[in-house]
Amino acid sequence: MLTTRQVDAYHALTVVAPGIVERFRPGHFVGVAVGGPHTSMLTRRAFSIHDVKPDYGGTVEFVFAVNGPGTAWLAGRRARDTLDLVGPLGRPFPLPRDPVNCVMVGGEYGSAMLFAVADALQRRGCRVDFVLGAASADRVFGAMRARRMGETTTLTTEDGSLGMRGRVTDVLPGVIADVRADAVYACGPMEMLRGVTDVAVEFDIPVQVAVEERMACGIGVCMTCVLPVIGDDGVTRMVRSCVEGPVFRGERVRFDDVGTIPFDALGAPGGGSRNVG
Amino acid sequence: MLTTRQVDAYHALTVVAPGIVERFRPGHFVGVAVGGPHTSMLTRRAFSIHDVKPDYGGTVEFVFAVNGPGTAWLAGRRARDTLDLVGPLGRPFPLPRDPVNCVMVGGEYGSAMLFAVADALQRRGCRVDFVLGAASADRVFGAMRARRMGETTTLTTEDGSLGMRGRVTDVLPGVIADVRADAVYACGPMEMLRGVTDVAVEFDIPVQVAVEERMACGIGVCMTCVLPVIGDDGVTRMVRSCVEGPVFRGERVRFDDVGTIPFDALGAPGGGSRNVG
């Protein structure tokens, strides 16, 4: 590991990981082992890649909030400690071929992964505008960077401590209309993604969301990270957010049914059989 | 924690622990938590106290060999890390009232605890001689200090890389005879303690041994650290080495029967009942 820094409510860790940088595309995440040798914490923690840099053969930066014992342990790491990463994982954001207008919507630490996307979009000649929100000012991540990169940047906080009081979905329709957006990219809490998707659907523009589900493996083998997504054939399947996501077309995700098995999903229980395995 | 140092095959950790120093008497040990928060290692590791100093309100030093995951973790600690200690634990060495001649016999890291005993003995006017042994030169602990403190110091190694080739029990009879020893104090592997006891019994002088048994608690509540010891009433009981020991009169310990329940021990199985608990 290289450096650690604290950004408002968040911690940022930069790790030398050339193998990951080589294959990185915006939207990827990493699986980070926590707790050190002989830890009682078995599963890797998933973090979106915030930034990659060419230094030291290639470094990866991720940003996180302390949430439980694993992230608390990570927050205690010091410069020059080593960290065990697997990645890059997940399906990255699809990028448009044409130079279109894109709105980047980020909630809480979800903003962190959007800058690499915005960068790639700008290199393709896209216009990029930001809408970032959080509960309070110290939880809005990347406002400065957004202001530097975006044509416009709109901030919201629920307590009004920064930008507009409210949620990103309160201001998003205005931004989409103002900038004549062609597409929306969003990352943040599920509730926000649902709202953002609704707005985009209303404007009839495509929306790409990066979702967050509890993951035990991150590589597609454990089947714990599923959510109901409608396929090209119109059939809802419980798909793995780690390998078939975390990026999905927003309107394909059945946000209302997350945490359930919709009755019309492929293989939904009919006979009522129930299994341990 | 204050400082760490490496002494030949051993690591030594010095920890600020005024509460332990206050009550310390030679022969005491400490229970050290290993692995940090959320470790999978539940039990404390037992280490004899090598030294206490008045610095910083009171420091405790213990010496250890890397043996498994817990000691490996300890060996990785750095200056200014903190350590979680419970102590002082165990029954210390009884000291003679009169200024008698004492031979201190130490095997491997077992020597470490003897210097505090020797110090206390010397302050009572006792003559102290050392016999220290180990498999090889780098595993003999405290030879220099023994040379400084003891009237004589005899070293043995099994590979002959330091002192006499052989075991402490090979040279002990000679030393006892030479110095007209009145008592023996010993700490080291069980096999050595058995041999030392045999020698002392032959010379008909008292021998105090500090034993080592696997301990889950160190405070007398788990009953895992027992060994067969003959009581004043002549009855063998399975006694706890953590609170009734680790120091015992050598001739009371049934070394040949360690790891068994002697048929004549109090409560030895007769009816053949067997329990999980």
Place this chain on the structure above:
Amino acid sequence: MSVDMRTYLGHVELANPVVTAAGCAGSGAELAQFFDLGRIGALTTRSITMAPRAGRPTPRMAETPSGLLNAVGLQGPGVDAFLARELPWLAQRNIRTVVSIGGGTVAEYTALARRLNDAPGVAAVEVNLSCPNIEDRGRVFARDGAASAEVIASVRAVMRYDVPVVAKLSPDTADIVTVARACVDGGADALSMINNPLGMSIDTETMLPSLAAGTGGLSGPAVRPLAVRCVWQVRAALPTVPIIGMGGVLTGRDAFEFILAGACAVAVGTALFHDPYACLRVLRELEELVAARGYTRLADVIGLAHRPPGATTRHRTDFEESPL
């Protein structure tokens, strides 16, 4: 905000729900050097047997990931010495004492219960059913509802009416609810779970079992998910029976897990080996957690995790306190 932590094992009131687990608190005197035993809900003794027992050979313990294997084999002084020395010591200090008993036959359990009947200072009797039944090829009583119920019924029959009989169950059975129900039908006033499931580890250096006894009981946080599940299942099936939950409680959070699953008291065992003060720390942490969620009585959170997911939790602060 302080929380009313009182709880009940049948008619016996405990000042708070934190007790020691059987066999993990020595005779009491060892822990008393670290804290005042009067401040915990109760002390549970090791399982007392009729005759003195030397227990199993060493090594008796091995560490496993987040767990501990032990094969102590109920080493203890026997009931006579217990009644002569250990129980009076506890009684003199007004330490609420749950006496655990273990036997190899129904008759032995019954005889033990009889011996305890006149002894002062027995708050409850916990029947350790994880003992091998000598009359049934050493099959552990707790495996099986009928064998467990027979022991409980006999103990209940001889025990004074005002001393609750607690059946201590093991997860090593096909269906914990069946065994629990059999025990309650047999007269158990309360249930305690879980005793150690049987485990084993092998020393890959010597290429032999780590424990002299081969197998041993597994305790510690590793078994907590099994224990919480057992408490949950039994609470769902028998909602009115008091349950003492145990297995891997290290913190107040862990204790709270058992309370939410339906336990009215929580025992601390292996944690004492690491932290002699564990009981008081767990109690303090538990009280803080309950208070932080807006409750003023422990009784109001017992089994709360059984409410349907959508249901709102009733915060007792919303109501007038009724005098109990």
Place this chain on the structure above:
Amino acid sequence: MSVDMRTYLGHVELANPVVTAAGCAGSGAELAQFFDLGRIGALTTRSITMAPRAGRPTPRMAETPSGLLNAVGLQGPGVDAFLARELPWLAQRNIRTVVSIGGGTVAEYTALARRLNDAPGVAAVEVNLSCPNIEDRGRVFARDGAASAEVIASVRAVMRYDVPVVAKLSPDTADIVTVARACVDGGADALSMINNPLGMSIDTETMLPSLAAGTGGLSGPAVRPLAVRCVWQVRAALPTVPIIGMGGVLTGRDAFEFILAGACAVAVGTALFHDPYACLRVLRELEELVAARGYTRLADVIGLAHRPPGATTRHRTDFEESPL
């Protein structure tokens, strides 16, 4: 010194004893991105069911101390899609495949076995007995010897003679040996253990179960002592029956523990979630440990911990190698 790591499930030879655990290796294609699946002993599929299954709602996983709770609910594409896509993919690559099957009735297991009969590339069939028996109030087959044996006998009866039938057992039973013996009497060629014991955890923030399904299966190092004990007990009772050991294997040392207890093959499950390369690492570490102890054949260390404590271990290097 290289070690002959070959091992046998009945008449089926595996190049080495390290296999993946059912339900922990996806369809194979996911892991194939990390290493060549042809280098492990075998890949075990998730439990295949007749119909496609969407599984259980999320959250499906929760971490516990040194363990993992999961309630996936056998999500999978159903046997038709499995035979049409997943099995051929594996067969084309010559990956030794153990197909796990799960059902709610004896008839369903039997129908699955029939479907697998003509499929090429089935090295063995593993019968996941930890499924609820719809015809017996949802009681899990594996709890009970008779129910397990009935499933095994039916599967054995329809399955091609040269495909071994492996019965996968659960520790959630009163006596694993009784169930194991019943399965062998019913025709099982090998046994595999352990499937996940049932566990639970409660989220003390929401004060509700962590898993949407309430309870879930516990895996990882926390259960290893239970698993080693099961393997040990079954090996002692049925020394000639091949056993696939599993439960919490993270390293070669852990795998060696199972081999010494009597397993002839070892499955890696939860460890794959942490380290996609775990199988090859475990294999390498295991080979090194066996070699370091002076053995040249894995076969010579299987069950070695059952020798009496005093007995000297026979190092195969002391003997002339006999051509196998």
